[in-house]
Amino acid sequence: MDLFSVVAEWFPYLVEGILVTVGLVASALIIGACLGLPMAIGQVYGSRPLKYVIGLYVWFFRGLPVLVLLFMFYFTIFPLLNLDLDAFFVGATVLGLRGAAYQSQIFRGAIQSISEGQMTAARSLGMSRAAAIRTIIIPQAVRIALPGWSNEYPNILTDSAICYAIGVAELLTRTSQIVTQTYITMPIYILCALMFIMLNFAGMRVIAYLEKRVAIPGFSGGGQAGIV
Amino acid sequence: MDETAQFIDFCINILFPALADGLMITVLLVLITAPFGIAFGVLLAVGRVYGKSYGNWICRLFVGFVKGCPLMLLLFILYFGLPTVPYVGVTFDAFTASIIGFICCNSAYNSEYVRGAIISVKEGQLIAASALGMTKRQAIMYIVLPQALRRAIPGLSNEFIYLIKYSSLAYMITLVELTGAGKIVFTKYFEPGVFFVVGIVYLALVTVTTVGANALEKKYAVPGTQKR
Amino acid sequence: MSENKTDYILRVEDIHKTYGDAEVLKGVSFNVRKGDTIVFIGPSGTGKSTLLRCINQLTVPDSGRVWLHDEEVTNSGKKINRFRQKIGMVFQNFYLFDHLTAIKNVEIALIKVKGMSPEAAREKALYELRQVGMEDFADHYPAELSGGQAQRVSIARALAMEPDVILFDEPTSALDPELTREVLEVMRKLALEGMTMLVVTHEMGFARSVATEIVFMESGVIQEIGTPAEVFGDGGGFERIRSFMGKIGDLSGD
Ligand SMILES: Nc1ncnc2c1ncn2[C@@H]1O[C@H](COP(=O)(O)OP(=O)(O)OP(=O)(O)O)[C@@H](O)[C@H]1O
Ligand SMILES: [Mg+2]
Numbered sequence: 001m002d003l004f005s006v007v008a009e010w011f012p013y014l015v016e017g018i019l020v021t022v023g024l025v026a027s028a029l030i031i032g033a034c035l036g037l038p039m040a041i042g043q044v045y046g047s048r049p050l051k052y053v054i055g056l057y058v059w060f061f062r063g064l065p066v067l068v069l070l071f072m073f074y075f076t077i078f079p080l081l082n083l084d085l086d087a088f089f090v091g092a093t094v095l096g097l098r099g100a101a102y103q104s105q106i107f108r109g110a111i112q113s114i115s116e117g118q119m120t121a122a123r124s125l126g127m128s129r130a131a132a133i134r135t136i137i138i139p140q141a142v143r144i145a146l147p148g149w150s151n152e153y154p155n156i157l158t159d160s161a162i163c164y165a166i167g168v169a170e171l172l173t174r175t176s177q178i179v180t181q182t183y184i185t186m187p188i189y190i191l192c193a194l195m196f197i198m199l200n201f202a203g204m205r206v207i208a209y210l211e212k213r214v215a216i217p218g219f220s221g222g223g224q225a226g227i228v
Numbered sequence: 229m230d231e232t233a234q235f236i237d238f239c240i241n242i243l244f245p246a247l248a249d250g251l252m253i254t255v256l257l258v259l260i261t262a263p264f265g266i267a268f269g270v271l272l273a274v275g276r277v278y279g280k281s282y283g284n285w286i287c288r289l290f291v292g293f294v295k296g297c298p299l300m301l302l303l304f305i306l307y308f309g310l311p312t313v314p315y316v317g318v319t320f321d322a323f324t325a326s327i328i329g330f331i332c333c334n335s336a337y338n339s340e341y342v343r344g345a346i347i348s349v350k351e352g353q354l355i356a357a358s359a360l361g362m363t364k365r366q367a368i369m370y371i372v373l374p375q376a377l378r379r380a381i382p383g384l385s386n387e388f389i390y391l392i393k394y395s396s397l398a399y400m401i402t403l404v405e406l407t408g409a410g411k412i413v414f415t416k417y418f419e420p421g422v423f424f425v426v427g428i429v430y431l432a433l434v435t436v437t438t439v440g441a442n443a444l445e446k447k448y449a450v451p452g453t454q455k456r
Numbered sequence: 457m458s459e460n461k462t463d464y465i466l467r468v469e470d471i472h473k474t475y476g477d478a479e480v481l482k483g484v485s486f487n488v489r490k491g492d493t494i495v496f497i498g499p500s501g502t503g504k505s506t507l508l509r510c511i512n513q514l515t516v517p518d519s520g521r522v523w524l525h526d527e528e529v530t531n532s533g534k535k536i537n538r539f540r541q542k543i544g545m546v547f548q549n550f551y552l553f554d555h556l557t558a559i560k561n562v563e564i565a566l567i568k569v570k571g572m573s574p575e576a577a578r579e580k581a582l583y584e585l586r587q588v589g590m591e592d593f594a595d596h597y598p599a600e601l602s603g604g605q606a607q608r609v610s611i612a613r614a615l616a617m618e619p620d621v622i623l624f625d626e627p628t629s630a631l632d633p634e635l636t637r638e639v640l641e642v643m644r645k646l647a648l649e650g651m652t653m654l655v656v657t658h659e660m661g662f663a664r665s666v667a668t669e670i671v672f673m674e675s676g677v678i679q680e681i682g683t684p685a686e687v688f689g690d691g692g693g694f695e696r697i698r699s700f701m702g703k704i705g706d707l708s709g710d
Contacts, residue, residue, distance in 0.1 A: 063434040064427050065396040067407050071414070072423040080420060154295065161298030165400060172301055185312040189305045197296035356551035356610075358514060360565035360617060361541035370568050375555045450555050452599025 003187055010178050010188075017174035018195060024092050024160045024170055025203075029153065031096025036103030037142075041133060043104065044111050054104070061101035066162045069094045074166045091163035091170075099156055106148035110141040143219070146211050153203045157196065171195060235421055243413055243425060250409025251429060253323075257395045257405060261330040262388055268331060269338025269384075270373070276339065277346050278368065287339070294336035300397050303329045307401040326398035334391050341383025345376035378448050385441030392433050406430070464523075465490045465652055466621055471510050471520035473503070480506050481517065482676040488621065488654065493647045495663040496656045497700065498673035504656045507673070508623045511654070512536075512543045524620065541569060544614030544622035548629050550606040552598040558609045559585060559594040562616045570617070584612040588642050604635030608642055621652040628659060658704050664688055672697045 043054050061069070074090045085093075114137060122132035161172040175192040179185050275287035294302065307325040311317050320328065349372050357367035399408030410426035413419070466488040473481040480503040488494060496504050509515035511522050513529060513536050522529040529539045552561050562581035566572045572580070585591045588608040598606055607627055614622050624643065628636040640662050647653060647666045657663065663670050664684045672680040672694075679696050687694050 059435075060431070063393075063431040065393040065407060065430060067396040067399070068410075068423060068427055068430060071407070071411060072427060075414060076420045076423050158296075158298040161300050162397070164300060172298060172304075175301070176304070179308070186305070186309045189301065189309045193293070193297040193301055193305075196298055196301070197293070200296045350551075350554075352547065352549060352551035353553060355514060356545075356547065356553065357565075359512060359540055359545040359547075360613070361537040361539075361569045362565060363537055366568055370564060371553055371555075375553075378555060450599065451597045 006182050006184055013174055017171035020170040021160055025156050027092035028095035028099050028156050032099025032103045035100035037107050039104035040107030043108050058101045061098045066159050067165055070166050087166045087168045091168045106145045110144035114140050143214055150207050154200050157200055246409045246413050250406040253405040254395050258392055260327055261334055264331045265334030265338055268335035270342050272339035273342035276343050291336045294332050299333050299394055300400055303401050322401050322403040326403055337387050338384055341380045345379040349375050381445050389434055389437055467523040469521045471517045473506055473517045480676050490652055491650045492668045493653045493666050494669050495667040496671045502673050503676045504673055505625050508625050512540050541617050542620045544619035546610055546614055546624045546627050548626040550610045552606055552610055554598050557595050557597055562613045566616055580616055584616045588612045603631045604638045607639045624655040626656050660701055
């Protein structure tokens with residue numbers, strides 16, 4: 001069998017897989033950020049019961065393997081809720097909910113590293129607590145937290161392959177399909193690995209670019225942002 | 229009430245025995261992997277910090293590949309891929325393939341923590357060791373590594389907890405560990421509680437390990453140098 | 457003129473060292489007799505630390521040679537670690553091994569480098585800690601010691617190797633005056649007991665009362681050498697040393 005023609009034939013199918021993987025990762029990162037940031041704020045500024053509930057959430061999602069979470073949501077939780085979701089949505093949701101637990105801790109660290117003086121100064125200008133959080137704390141925290149994303153992104157990228165277990169047609173799933181169809185094993189696996197490594201590299205470049213874009217001169221806030 | 233009694237009955241007679249067998253395998257996987265993961269992690273770290281040309285490059289490539297490639301794909305390569313390679317192909321059983329995959333993954337991530345810790349050991353420590361007539365090897369063995377390993381404990385225990393969780397991926401190459409045992413029972417009985425029970429077992433494992441790790445960290449902290 | 461070379465315990469010959477375009481040492485030579493205490497003074501950045509580090513090859517000089525007794529220290533390859541056992545060094549920032557107690561700091565090279573048994577090493581370490589008045593702190597970790605205490609432990613660590621000569625690079629510069637005194641006291645005692653020492657310091661009181669020779673360095677060369685009697689006496693010469701001492705005297709109030 002001619003390896004080159006096989007690869008050429010299946011290449012578009014793999015590229016579609018890349019798009020699905022990127023979709024999974026992007027949705028997971030966005031869900032994670034949208035939930036993680038409010039959770040971090042709640043954990044720092046919230047009431048005792050709220051802190052407790054968020055702590056419980058974080059403990060739960062960080063304590064379970066991705067595979068167990070996927071099975072739990074795909075086979076039990078969503079069916080019990082009478083939600084008949086596509087595997088892709090289940091995968092994105094689970095990775096997102098789990099990502100929120102991790103991201104909330106990145107944001108929390110960032111918020112806690114902002115000096116007390118920022119809040120005091122904002123309040124002395126007559127800002128409400130909520131306004132101070134929104135206009136002073138969050139813009140700083142997000143910038144400080146950005147380097148933390150350079151750990152979160154590769155983790156979610158490699159974890160996204162676990163969605164294979166519930167049949168999401170992402171890169172690894174398609175790779176396995178090609179292997180069973182063509183009986184060409186190693187070269188296809190290696191190709192898949194290279195694609196993941198390439199995605200990893202490309203994503204890191206994007207994060208580095210974002211970091212530079214939002215950097216404020218002289219503001220380093222513990223991260224690398226602000227180095228001009 | 230009746231349903232509850234039924235569920236308890238199901239747990240005692242069917243689920244728990246199955247999970248106990250799976251848990252055995254999970255614990256074995258973790259306990260066999262961890263010491264090798266730490267040993268190779270330290271070697272990789274030393275290779276990356278002090279290694280010359282070849283050694284240094286091999287260590288970097290290895291870590292880069294393992295971190296960029298999803299663990300599940302690595303397991304596929306070891307289990308399904310290697311036997312198909314002409315001449316050099318080796319066949320591993322699922323347990324061995326899992327152990328090898330986990331050691332690769334665990335050691336690559338461990339090496340990052342150890343490397344960071346080695347770099348953070350102050351230069352003066354090496355200078356003082358040299359001034360006493362120690363060779364570079366002696367200085368690394370007796371002065372740098374003992375300090376670096378202590379500092380790496382939080383990272384290493386973090387990685388150990390990840391290992392507990394990603395050991396579930398062994399099920400994807402047919403090894404029936406804890407998650408697999410749960411999945412098999414679920415597929416047979418469609419009992420929605422299964423994955424919650426599996427989840428509780430993981431949460432217990434992870435929580436106990438976290439407590440243990442914190443105690444270890446305290447025990448090995450050098451007096452007078454507790455975190456700022 | 458007819459001196460026998462073997463009168464000297466340490467000989468330093470025409471050491472040159474350049475970092476980038478900066479020539480830090482421009483040919484430094486001097487000889488040390490057994491029991492000498494040579495004090496090096498001079499403005500910051502004139503290469504005093506670099507000179508000491510060239511002696512035990514922590515910094516490799518571009519050219520020039522160092523001899524300990526009749527053996528060449530420079531270009532000695534792997535044998536350098538044998539010489540470093542014979543040439544002790546005490547640093548401005550102590551460089552105690554942070555993960556080891558005071559006594560273990562003294563023991564470790566005895567065991568790992570000299571191959572002593574742990575029992576013998578312990579005994580030796582305790583003896584040396586007693587010499588510097590630190591036996592009560594044997595089980596303290598570096599982070600639990602004051603600067604002066606840490607420096608005394610580091611002196612014990614150097615002494616335990618039974619070196620022929622000890623290099624001190626500003627051993628008291630990181631210390632408060634009170635702590636400086638306790639370290640200088642230990643060094644004074646060592647000098648009286650006949651230890652050969654090379655000391656970079658700004659402590660003029662110490663130089664005056666302990667030094668056999670005072671060496672003034674500036675711009676990478678030795679500008680003046682004299683005994684304390686000559687330097688502090690009424691005789692002529694030594695203008696540079698005197699003007700330099702005048703400047704730092706204002707600062708240290710010594
Ligand atoms: N590793 C190095 N790389 C480059 N330059 C160096 C290095 N070590 C020392 N230098 C330079 O060499 C010069 C002499 O340094 P050295 O530390 O020997 O001076 P010093 O006389 O001990 O000064 P001080 O009294 O401040 O300790 C300085 O200009 C310093 O910047
Ligand atoms: Mg100096």
